[in-house]
Amino acid sequence: MFSGVTGIINRGQKLKGTVVLMQKNVLDINELTAVKSPTGIIGGAFGAIGGAIGSVVDTATSFLGRSVAFKLISATTADGSGKGKVGKQTFLEGLLTSIPTLGDKQSAYRIHFEWDNDMGIPGAFYVENFMQHEFFLVSLTLEDIPNHGSITFVCNSWVYNDNKYKSHRIFFANKTYLPSQTPSPLVYYRQEELKTLRGDGTGERKEWERIYDYDVYNDLGEPDKKATLARPVLGGSSTLPYPRRGRTGRKPAKKDPKSESRSDFVYLPRDESFGHAKSSDFLIYILKSATQNIIPNLRSVVTLQLNQPEFNTFEDVRSLYDGGIKLPTNVLSEISPIPLFKEIFRTDGESALKFSPPKVVEVDHSAWMTDEEFAREMIAGVNPHIIKKLSEFPPKSKLDSQLYGNNTSTITKEHLEPNMGGVTVEQAIQNNLLYILDHHDTIFPYLRKINATETKAYATRTVLFLQNNGTLKPLAIELSKPHPQGDSNGPVSDVYLPASEGVEGSIWLLAKAFVVVNDSCFHQLVSHWLNTHAVVEPFIIATNRHLSVVHPIHKLLLPHYRDTMNINSLARNVLVNAEGIIESTFLWGGYALEMSAVVYKDWVFTEQGLPNDLLKRGVAVEDATSPHGIRLLIEDYPYASDGLEIWAAIKSWVEEYVNFYYKSDDAIAQDSELQAFWKELVEVGHGDLKNATWWFKMQTRKELIEACTILIWIASALHAAVNFGQYPYGGYILNRPTKSRRYMPEKGSPEYDELAKNYQKVYLRTITPKNDTLTDLTIIEVLSRHASDEQYLGQRIEGDLWTSDSKPVEAFKKFGSKLAEIEQKLIQRNKDESLRNRYGPVKMPYTLLYPSSEEGLTFRGIPNSVSI
Template sequence: MFSGFAGMMNRDQKLKGTVVLMQKNVLDVNELTAVKTDPIGIIGGAFGAVAGAAGTFVDTATSIFGRNVALKLISATVADGRSGKGKVGKQTFLEGLLSSIPTLGDKQSAYDIHFEWDVSKDGIPGAFYIENFLQHEFFLVSLTLEDVPNHGSIHFVCNSWIYNDKKYKSDRIFFANKTYLPSDIPAPLAYYIEEELKTLRGDGKGERQEWERVYDYDVYNDLGDPDSKATLARPVLGGSSTLPYPRRGRTGRKAAKKDPKSESRSGFVYLPRDESFGHTKSSDFLAYILKSASQNVIPRLRSVVTGQFNQPEFNTFEDVRSLYDGGIKVPTNFLSDLAPIPLLKEILRTDGESALKFVQPKVVQVDHSAWMTDEEFAREMIAGVNPHIIKRLSEFPPKSKLDSKLFGDNTSTITKEQLEPNLGGVTVEQALQNNKLYILDHHDILFPYLRKINATETKAYATRTILFLQNDGTLKPLAIELSKPHPQDDSYGPVSEVYLPASEGVEARIWLLAKAYVVVNDSCYHQLVSHWLNTHAVVEPFIIATNRHLSVVHPIHKLLLPHYRDTMNINSLARNVLVNAEGIIESTFLWGGYSLEMSAVSYRDWVFPDQGLPNDLLKRGVAVEDPASPHGIRLLIEDYPYASDGLEIWAAIKSWVEEYVNFYYKSDAAITQDVELQAFWKELVEVGHGDLKNSTWWFKMQTRAELIEASTILIWIASALHAAVNFGQYPYGGYILNRPTKSRRFMPAKGSPEYDDLAKNYEKEYLRTITPKNDTLVDLTIIEVLSRHASDEQYLGQRVEGDLWTSDSAPVEAYKKFARKLAEIEEKLVQKNSDESLRNRYGPVKMPYTLLYPSSEEGLTFRGIPNSVSI
């Protein structure tokens, strides 16, 4: 009887919990990207391993994890009398595998656990230690404590890889989903929170290891590979005013032997372990697909095209369309080698035994030739994949900011006489005054590099395109200026030629070529600046600074966390196979070996506050301030799909952030007194974006308004801006005629054989000028991967933690309101796209602008705004 009573007391002093975890992901990204040979064969083995592991896991899970995973609770309210630190409970092991929990995700498993813990003496748990005695890691999803006396449930959202205990210098710790400003952190938890931040900051020494979680900064000195060959050397980006750059995550690899300033390259690229793709769906395979495509599939495609069939060029536009209709004839063993790669096989559709076909890009799904029209050429500047570069022309002729001592007079040679016949009866002065003239200017970024670029097999021009806003709301191109360096020296200024629209004869063919040179420049600027630099690269320092200085219980950490998902991972992958020396971008885009260097030149002019949409529109002159307008600004191009849709999304983000920030910060003084926030912002400015630290435009982070604006801008960059410049890549650029990435010949001079050939067979001459067949196959293969949504993508208004990301109900409800607002915006945008009076929304190609629809399904959808730069 006594023993039974004691047992009851013992049970009363136990807290019941549920631990959710996942087995080690067989497709470990760091292992995959280390593949050097036969990636397709290894992929097959990996897929088989996944299938095998899934089949046996449930049967063996309890025996594997039971006594090999231990937890200890830590009190948030009761301190150890000697140290003042929160009291630590007894070690407790996982118990039985729970067979059915409705909330379990894919490949997740749940376990019972019971802690010896008396709330009346030990207090309310606020953290826990976990130890893994297994040799392999697992992914810890969460711990939930149920029915805590006088408290209810306590949730610990973890989402972290746990390695063998011996791998760590300090015990792994997780905190409950309570949210605190630093001044409000319970004293018993303060020590543990600061120790965790110290762990994440590391000591800045040595080569980082796979299991580590250290966030530190480095310059971009790992793009080249000088130890392999001299032509693979690349300059260091970052750390200088000449080539400034945002910082990347430090890996600590040894210096290259032939260039001590460069980091040696290896297949393994460290990133903090929890930044790895930790999910089990298609995003896990991204590294594998890109690696196998670049090392195996693409070389075989090139071999098939140039070797076996000796057809290195497209000869007609129909040849290009055959990539989607008839396909490329390939050996049957090529298709069989693709079999183990389901996603890649889906991208390169295979029909029968000998044809490999690409998905038909959206831009030619309705009309094969509408891309050639002037209206579509202009429309894509405001509704295409690079819709935020066009500016209002405020002076004529357009001038340059280049140093005239080095580059001569770069003032445009376009004249009023060339423009006015197409201005509908108004003068250039009147058109300027009425905000009717616009420019797509790709002159200054390119001109200083033209001589170097044109010394290779590519041939290019710096370009300026003048456009006229017509009464029907569409833009009409008026003139294109093509400029190249003076034969004697850059200081003599450019040699320029102006081309005017033409619809008949050889002049129409010349005009089509002129537009191609413009689009080639736009494609390169888009990929290297709009996309890579201004979304991928600029966000990474925010991720590093956040993890080094904002604890997981800090409200701004919780606010920003969804917008960092997978970014460091995709960036490290890009440095390995996409933007590296002679990587996919350098190999297939005009800027070639100068690609990242030119993006560094562009970064000199990067201004963080101007990355917010309203400021961007005002700075480019395409909008004016107007308090009577819904968003405080009025678009001068009223039917501007990217801008009008974007303003709706921007306003929703800002409203959500404002409500959230004001919930936690009751005054501006609370901002200045937040030591974690101040340390985060100081390091972000002085180190993460340190090459621009002396810029006067940085927010001082002294007021709630500054925090709201900064957070809104960051969320906008990571979500909507990235969506706008990424997920249209294949829909627009998958048809290489519409978005060529290279130009290989200069414009033919009148009277030359090339000019005569253009008159006889303009398709062949056009194709000899733009991206060749080999590079087209590479471009299509890669941008189709990068234009797809993963099946487990998290979209704006969603969180992977559901409602458990904070225990505060008001922010949770505010976030739900934000999600509802986004759904309302999507309905509004759908209605806009059905309004045929808004011609810029669908254009001659009949391709409605859907890139800023918030939601999407998996795949190549041309819509959807993920929370983060996740691909």
Template sequence: MPNLRSKVTLQLNNPEFNTFEDTRSLYDGGIKLPTDPLAIELSRPHPQGDSFGPVSNVYLPASEGVEASIWLLAKAYVVVNDSCYHQLVSHWLNTHAVVEPFIIATNRHLSVVHHIHKLLLPHYCDTMNLNSLARTILVNAGGVMELTFLWGDYAVEMSAVVYKDWNFTEQGLPNDLIKRGVAVQDPASPHGVRLLIEDYPYVSDGLEIWAAIKSWVDEYVNFYYKSDADVVKDSELQAFWKELVEVGHGDFRNATWWFKMPNRTELKEACTILIWIASALHAAVNFGQYAYGGYILNRPTKSRRFMPEKGSVEYDELAKDYQKTYLRTITAKNDTLTNLTILEVLSRHASDEQYLGERIEGDLWTSDSQPKQAYKKFGKKLSEIEKNLIQRNNDETLRNRNGPVKMSYTLLYPTSEEGLTSRGIPNSVSI
């Protein structure tokens, strides 16, 4: 597994984006950052065993000769690692996999007429079927992930290792931003956090979507639960939560961060986080995959050779023809064709897609008029947000909205048409 790990030290005015939904086309043709890092450290396992520590090399910027080609190649290795992390952690683990236990616990313990079942049902649509298909084709032994990504046979194992640090409460957007060091808690600021990077499209757009979901859930829960005692006395709800914690995410049954579900506040927060994961978070990490990664030179998934060292045949080859060396290093042609086919399918909206703020049942999902009106208000708020996001993308003072290749950040626009659009927030993890 060449160069399993990579670390980038960026200039202070260009903060590190370490997940795909944040990446604003950092790589141009696979070889150029808009603002170059100060250094790149690539590491691989020690040949004598892990107890000896990793074998690491630090690469510095260069603009001439073979060292310039080495620098360009080092940046490609960083992209390879990020591609793997994105697909197997940001995408598969943090959306597809973690939502599944919620669906199972809901179906086992909440009747179809239960208020919370009705609230969450649109956000479960087709996820179990899709995950089953993924286990057959994508993340299975010998599947697409193992064959065409750098992590190979270790792909699903790496997801499992990262899952050991998973925390449901930290998947709520404000807490996630605080954990990642791009915001600090501030009750006086909108959404309860003060951003340390103002021009950050995923964050600024996401917080508006998050707030809209939170407001909708707040009105809905308050209508059906008049007091905290109503939450505690709801035997179906408590059984649902108990199974989710102790069985569905049994590895964390003793974790202290779980909501205990003693009041309306925790019920609202749990539902908001779950809806956010299934809708907006998944949209942000999924529907831009073909736009950003469909050109394999921009986002390779595999490095087939170690970095060239002075005196080696590969080093001499790199000095003569960088492009040929690059193509021999990154994802092979057949793997590329497989990857692009999968990325196109994953990034495509179906003709019958149900987007956030829509329900397939129309007004028939409940007979209570107040929740109906609250849901319509939620839909109108999302329409307003979309108009705001379009205006932001037209604001030339916000440089990161379009990036160096003039590609607008549209992943969190709530609506979309059918096909490859790089926008639209479906209700559920349905592709």
């Protein structure tokens, strides 16, 4: 691309440029989270903000002088060693005040480079920071290069004091090259930058480093603190396999050398955590503050001061959104200075704390109790991709019968057929009318351990019938628990049938609750954490280690990695760690992550794409006459039908992009960086599954297109579907409880008599208790929100400057336009009253796969990445 331009610039030419950057400023989130004060983390942090704002140093003067230096590197002229010639050092000049495109808190500076005619065309630059503090370098633009025009360097990176680095920081122009097409003067710099990012695999990582490396999940427990906080290592074994996380290099724990010691500082490659007045970082800060400060306060108030540890009626639960909880002034003082907490909890006056009303009860307080809504949420709720077609009867288990006995379902035809309108089980299976939500095999091996704690649970199977009106009707629920004489004797199972009145109706409501508790745990630990957050992280690491920033696939995937390592590191610190939020408030407790590792054994990357997932679960069949090549057997399946539109748009965009840069399959096989990336991803990043035969060989364009489409789908639409409905559905704990604490009452027992007298009290004593509910609501409210600076599917933070190639830019704009069309199509689909599953009894339209969103708790919007 630069050929034939050497020597076109006159000797002594001064190249004019503009540098855009942001100073390290008072809203550095990473520093704020460490602030302590007598009033607690939150009060102290916001006090720090107030004090710092009053002493902000003028950005213009702080960068003047010889503080930041640049050297251009030629892309067309080499020195004697074959490396691109390096120009003379030059420094930032005056502040520019008239650039309309500057973003919030950005500053622009003039700069002039001496660039002789024998230097050719710049293709990279070095930057040196001689100040004590780091700054965020946004971009450098060179203007009016003779016979060439302007060159843009998109940087978006933190630059620390030069002494922190073993080699100078380098940035490349927004050109895009396959490795074999790199201008020869830039080859050395491209390779050296990747070596820097890989590091040497040793030592404890420091804040300013930019090294991407792998480690197992050995940082969840704290065995040195107390024995009950020890947790097994996840990853590195066939027993508990797991995707890899980013390596931090912290010292081993003293009592368990296989575990890593924990500390307040968790290393991230610096650019994975922006920490700069960034709204998504602020949400993460709020999440951390909530776990460390707000939640403990709420718990102590409810338990000690209010002496009301349990909800007694459903009205008590609704009062969280209507009347609120009366709080002492000192607790409210921790919340009231924070606008986001004020919005989340709706603090009214000086003593009441009220949560936002969840969508599931905005129209009707009791519609969640209906069988239709219970079934609808399996295809339009927050965990809509677990239900399967029932292809054999009775349902069977894949558990080892030597260890767990006969786990074949005890549901019989006699249980089902009275509610099937004259259709037999055989006919229903033949005509694709029977479906199952099966949460048996995942939980049963752990049930004895789980039930040895204060929780009491069952393995569950729910069989459903597809009715003529397109809705699903639950026919039977099987609850199974371990045999008192040992696991090898098989489970003890009971089957419950639908009922709407009397004590039988209450029993049926409880049976559904046991199902939903299992679904809530599987959703949070597998569908959400494992299958989006955890599985994406190895892709991020492998990409940064082996695909240069100028590689087309790096540019394609970069938006879909934004903030993922950041939120994952926070999750390991306060959410999925030993006795963290998830272990404390969900049924799986201390076995939560361990159980997700067992599920990961059966994870198949190629089945994570939506069409293959639907086919695997039997809810769709291949059909060449259908728009997406498959036909849904449940025609009114909101998640699937909306998702197929999004999937097709992603795949079309990726196909156009990949085919622009790779003209043949041979180009895939010959791409050294791509091959190194894929090899390490399979053999290390997901190394516990490296021997699986389903991995793409990465030898054809078709394989690359499919792999990139699946990855983008996981990071964007799949995560959106399982994340942003958490509070709208689960914010009403009666609808999606996370724990069960009592077994099903048996006829003739005092518990059964109690159920007959006061079913609400029994239901509430069975599901998630009050303190855990407050914790759940606080956390999922934050997790269900969009940041103000969120980047949605079809958007890029760099605007049109992410590549200098016009065709990919135009293709990306076409992708954005297609998504806007799809959104309008989905809006119209939600207006079709014949599609009963789109609203359900709760009158709650399915909007989770609308591509766009505003800030906040919107129940819609597909961010590019797993960013919260």
